[in-house]
Amino acid sequence: MSVTHRQTASGRPLRVAPAWVGAAPAGSAADHYRLPVRDAVWIWSVRRFARLALWALPAAAVLYGWFTLGVHVPPGPLPVGLLAGWLAIIALIALAGLLAGSRTRRIALTGLLVALAGATLLLPLAALPEEFAADAVALPPGQVHLLVEAAWALSGSGVLLLGWAVFRSRLVNPADGVLLMLAAVVLGAGSYAVKPVPTVGALLLLAAGMGLAWTGGRLVPRG
Known part of the structure; x- marks a missing residue:
């Protein structure tokens, strides 16, 4: 028995929830919207990656908290901070991908682009000494x-x-969105935040990351 692009191996029609793959075509009932198998497998793979990659957020929070404590380790504080930033970027991309099928997908995409722009600007400034960074951006060292x-x-x-976007999405726990926004306020404060405020921000980010990873991992589209 041949399997078509719109059937499963048992011969039954494949049904995918429209909230996960986009709105149904005009004039068709949402409960009877069918999707080719190859597209559903691709969408499922992307969602699975997004759910697993969300665990990078609590890992980034732990490393960021370690960085804020100023613990002296053999690699030095810079590799720890760079690893935390790299994991955070992976998690934010996964979070935006998870929200791509929600009502707040435009806000999530905007937030992702703004965060990536800030990380791109921050990376060379944080990795280079101040005098070399000043030469790279053509600014006086004091600026x-x-x-x-x-x-x-x-x-x-x-x-x-x-x-x-997490708070308004109605897809995951809105409390995780509140925790993420509180952590963002501390993150935006930068070096102006005195200790232990950055460490508290890392704890808020850890709580938000654990909640998002746990609830996001249980999101399964209705068949």
Whole structure:
């Protein structure tokens, strides 16, 4: 028995919830919307990646908290901070992908782009010494610190938008969105936040990341 693109191996028609794959075509009932198997497998794979990659957010929060504590380790604080940023970027991309089928997908996409812009600006400024960073951006050395703060604020604004998207999405627990927005405020404060405020922000990010990873991993489209 041949299997068509709109049937499962048992011969039954494949049904995919429209909320996960986009709105149904005009003039068709949502309960009878059918999708080719190859498209459903691709969408399922992307969703599975997004759900698994959300666990990178609590891992990034742990490393960021370690970074804020100033613990001296053999690699130094810079590799720990860079690894935390890399994991956070992976998690934010996964979160935006998970919200792509929700009502707040535009806000999530905007927040992701803003956060990526802030991270792109912050990376060379944080990795290079101040005198080399000043030469790279053609600014006086005294103004590099202001540019770093602007990059932190830009990253925090992006995470704030993603938290608002989580809060309004009705897809996951809205409390996780509130925690993510609170963590974004601390993140946007940058180096102006005195200790232990950055560590508290890392704890808020850890709580939000654990909640999002747990609830996001249980999101399964209705068949």
